[in-house]
Amino acid sequence: MSKPQDKDVSRRDFLGLGVQAAACVAVGGALAAQMGPLSGEDLVWQIDPAKCVQCGNCATHCVLEPSAVKCAHAIEICGYCKPCFGFFRRTEAGLDTGAENELCPTGAIRRRHVEAQFHEYTIDEDKCIGCGRCAKGCRELGNGSLYLQVRHDRCINCSQCAIAEACPANAFVRVPASTPYIRPKVPQP
Numbered sequence: 001m002s003k004p005q006d007k008d009v010s011r012r013d014f015l016g017l018g019v020q021a022a023a024c025v026a027v028g029g030a031l032a033a034q035m036g037p038l039s040g041e042d043l044v045w046q047i048d049p050a051k052c053v054q055c056g057n058c059a060t061h062c063v064l065e066p067s068a069v070k071c072a073h074a075i076e077i078c079g080y081c082k083p084c085f086g087f088f089r090r091t092e093a094g095l096d097t098g099a100e101n102e103l104c105p106t107g108a109i110r111r112r113h114v115e116a117q118f119h120e121y122t123i124d125e126d127k128c129i130g131c132g133r134c135a136k137g138c139r140e141l142g143n144g145s146l147y148l149q150v151r152h153d154r155c156i157n158c159s160q161c162a163i164a165e166a167c168p169a170n171a172f173v174r175v176p177a178s179t180p181y182i183r184p185k186v187p188q189p
Contacts, residue, residue: 043174049147049184051171054132061166068155069130075145086138
């Protein structure tokens, strides 16, 4: 019986095999990242409020119309800022509640007088388009109570979220479906 001869591998062949192996590892890693942890728990898309820069892409890049991203409150009764820059435009004009002075382009934030100088702000999710203007104003000049979150009763959980691809801050992350919401850390009044 003859012994099979060892085949000499050229440097070019060796490098080619190495590149193919690296590509397989990269593709496998990308698939594993999309599939989630090995525990088999379902993952959903969510916005990390600490990373979000309120760029406006949530309103324009979601496959749904209007976006599945909505404004949320970290503080149940918000209205301690005087004036609220999540509600009002920054202008030198008086702070009357005329539509021309409101920051939200769709009028999704409702303001209700509670007592003295305090007001309660609520979000009408049917009107909210996820533009982030209110969250940006609240974060820059307020207490940071307003923030954006993916509403999972609307989101269809695309395998590759169009907003995640367009997000300049990489704020879209996959989180366990059992705990789908991420609340920002804000000082409580």
